[in-house]
Amino acid sequence: MSRRVFLGLDVGGTYAKLAAVSSSGRVLARSSVPTLIPRGPRAFVERAADEARRMAAGLVARWSRAGLGIAGDVDAERGRIRCSPNLKTFEGFPVRDALRRALGVPVAMQNDANMAAWGCYSAELGRRSPNVLCVTLGTGVGGGIVLGGRLHSGSTGSAGEVGHMRVEPGGARCACGERGCLEAYAGSYGILRLARAEMGRRARGLDARGVAEAARRGDAGARRTWRRVGDALGTGVVNLVYLLNPDAVVFVGGISGAGSLFLDPVRRALRAQPFKTPCRHARVLVAETPEIGALGAALYALEGGG
Amino acid sequence: MSRRVFLGLDVGGTYAKLAAVSSSGRVLARSSVPTLIPRGPRAFVERAADEARRMAAGLVARWSRAGLGIAGDVDAERGRIRCSPNLKTFEGFPVRDALRRALGVPVAMQNDANMAAWGCYSAELGRRSPNVLCVTLGTGVGGGIVLGGRLHSGSTGSAGEVGHMRVEPGGARCACGERGCLEAYAGSYGILRLARAEMGRRARGLDARGVAEAARRGDAGARRTWRRVGDALGTGVVNLVYLLNPDAVVFVGGISGAGSLFLDPVRRALRAQPFKTPCRHARVLVAETPEIGALGAALYALEGGG
Numbered sequence: 001m002s003r004r005v006f007l008g009l010d011v012g013g014t015y016a017k018l019a020a021v022s023s024s025g026r027v028l029a030r031s032s033v034p035t036l037i038p039r040g041p042r043a044f045v046e047r048a049a050d051e052a053r054r055m056a057a058g059l060v061a062r063w064s065r066a067g068l069g070i071a072g073d074v075d076a077e078r079g080r081i082r083c084s085p086n087l088k089t090f091e092g093f094p095v096r097d098a099l100r101r102a103l104g105v106p107v108a109m110q111n112d113a114n115m116a117a118w119g120c121y122s123a124e125l126g127r128r129s130p131n132v133l134c135v136t137l138g139t140g141v142g143g144g145i146v147l148g149g150r151l152h153s154g155s156t157g158s159a160g161e162v163g164h165m166r167v168e169p170g171g172a173r174c175a176c177g178e179r180g181c182l183e184a185y186a187g188s189y190g191i192l193r194l195a196r197a198e199m200g201r202r203a204r205g206l207d208a209r210g211v212a213e214a215a216r217r218g219d220a221g222a223r224r225t226w227r228r229v230g231d232a233l234g235t236g237v238v239n240l241v242y243l244l245n246p247d248a249v250v251f252v253g254g255i256s257g258a259g260s261l262f263l264d265p266v267r268r269a270l271r272a273q274p275f276k277t278p279c280r281h282a283r284v285l286v287a288e289t290p291e292i293g294a295l296g297a298a299l300y301a302l303e304g305g306g
Numbered sequence: 307m308s309r310r311v312f313l314g315l316d317v318g319g320t321y322a323k324l325a326a327v328s329s330s331g332r333v334l335a336r337s338s339v340p341t342l343i344p345r346g347p348r349a350f351v352e353r354a355a356d357e358a359r360r361m362a363a364g365l366v367a368r369w370s371r372a373g374l375g376i377a378g379d380v381d382a383e384r385g386r387i388r389c390s391p392n393l394k395t396f397e398g399f400p401v402r403d404a405l406r407r408a409l410g411v412p413v414a415m416q417n418d419a420n421m422a423a424w425g426c427y428s429a430e431l432g433r434r435s436p437n438v439l440c441v442t443l444g445t446g447v448g449g450g451i452v453l454g455g456r457l458h459s460g461s462t463g464s465a466g467e468v469g470h471m472r473v474e475p476g477g478a479r480c481a482c483g484e485r486g487c488l489e490a491y492a493g494s495y496g497i498l499r500l501a502r503a504e505m506g507r508r509a510r511g512l513d514a515r516g517v518a519e520a521a522r523r524g525d526a527g528a529r530r531t532w533r534r535v536g537d538a539l540g541t542g543v544v545n546l547v548y549l550l551n552p553d554a555v556v557f558v559g560g561i562s563g564a565g566s567l568f569l570d571p572v573r574r575a576l577r578a579q580p581f582k583t584p585c586r587h588a589r590v591l592v593a594e595t596p597e598i599g600a601l602g603a604a605l606y607a608l609e610g611g612g
Contacts, residue, residue: 073583082583131461145549152453154551155437158584161548166541169474176580235472239545242467243451245460274482277379277388278464 008298013086049102067297069115117144119296129247150306185232230265314604319392355408373603375421423450425602435553456612491538536571
């Protein structure tokens with residue numbers, strides 16, 4: 001008889017990451033497949049299920065349950081995406097049920113940042129901190145919320161939209177159409193806008209990682225850029241801490257690799273607050289666990305989200 | 307044999323309100339005693355316990371448990387206030403255990419806004435909405451959070467500090483010492499500051515209720531004042547909705563009587579948001595239940611906060 005393992009899938013605009021964990025939560029295998037958005041969600045589900053079967057065969061195991069994290073506004077009840085700028089062709093498609101049929105196991109679906117938050121709570125922090133906020137830094141800025149050891153996905157599955165908190169009302173234009181959202185300062189396009197203002201021509205051709213490298217090399221404009229990114233994130237984190245009084249705020253995603261360039265101003269903002277107890281209690285860190293979104297989805301399938 | 311009833315106490319800077327509820331949650335009696343801060347917490351506990359005994363005798367009942375809501379940063383574990391600008395003499399005093407000894411029943415202690423939030427969830431909305439945010443409007447702006455039918459008081463009991471979310475970084479000075487907090491625009495002193503700017507000499511001698519009356523009489527400056535208050539609250543509520551995706555945001559406290567003067571701009575802000583699902587789902591209302599803080603504390607004693 002083959003052992004039972006748990007699948008996590010983290011579907012982004014370019015790639016979908018897969019992770020397999022044992023019933024004790026140990027990572028057994030990782031993989032990825034291209035999302036290929038123009039070919040549509042039906043073809044994607046087949047591609048992902050093929051890869052999942054290949055993984056299970058390699059592990060001499062059978063899938064027990066799967067967790068599906070997916071970028072966009074997720075209707076967890078109906079198992080579909082209401083809207084997703086990065087996965088347009090997936091909107092309205094019953095992706096959870098399609099994956100359930102393809103794999104023959106139950107599938108739990110959540111927004112990708114919620115699954116990453118579960119990964120932060122369960123893997124990164126070892127379930128020792130009941131109240132954990134996760135902030136995802138990439139093209140956009142998202143988030144997920146674990147409170148009292150339970151994922152809080154909200155009344156319509158939309159909770160955790162950290163990136164659309166206003167940090168500068170009337171400020172820079174966000175991809176959502178509003179002004180002054182955190183994402184307009186700390187999403188990759190916001191960082192590049194700030195870099196163009198602070199670095200002038202030296203910002204040309206750089207992506208957010210390039211701006212981080214320039215800052216580490218000592219470029220004054222790049223350092224000012226990250227200070228402004230960190231100040232915006234500091235305002236956001238202070239708001240989060242005042243509202244939710246968490247044990248930890250964990251940054252994940254591509255841009256979180258900039259580390260101390262934005263963590264220092266965020267920690268400084270917290271230290272400067274008059275309400276000492278919640279602001280000193282909250283640890284602020286960057287997740288070290290690789291591919292925490294797919295792992296979080298697998299652990300969510302195993303653990304049921306509290 | 308006398309029946310068992312549940313006591314709620316809501317301790318503010320001037321008065322403490324008391325409420326008695328039956329085991330089915332029905333309000334049986336209400337009362338109040340002066341807080342008399344300069345005489346200290348020990349004398350207050352005796353005064354409140356005397357009044358509670360008088361209430362119980364009148365009801366031919368015995369207290370079963372009590373809920374204690376108190377303005378300030380509450381250490382629920384140790385049953386004391388860490389700090390409270392409005393109850394200075396209470397800081398550090400073991401008020402929960404003193405009340406427990408005086409009444410001879412278990413006492414659950416929470417920040418007053420948390421107890422009001424439990425009242426909103428349990429009494430105002432009849433436990434039909436699992437995710438409820440309460441915003442208290444008075445001298446300061448506070449809040450409480452019920453998620454998944456459970457009170458979220460945070461890792462150190464400090465959650466729900468809605469009033470210190472930044473709605474205008476670098477903006478008006480808040481009583482906490484920071485700039486741009488929601489309270490600096492929607493706490494009574496913030497409203498009066500805006501009224502002085504918008505109404506000039508006509509603001510003299512008015513309190514926040516007076517500014518509301520002037521607006522209802524058609525005073526253009528008073529109307530502009532409330533629009534600015536409503537815009538600040540709108541930014542705050544939008545942030546809350548994006549983060550927590552609640553079923554309802556309920557305003558309570560003295561200033562919430564201004565009703566549509568601030569509710570209209572708040573609802574307008576939500577309607578203008580690009581993320582339709584969470585923003586349309588959240589109802590925004592003013593609590594109609596009288597003395598919801600004391601009632602919430604009694605229901606919390608009865609129901610255990612989920």
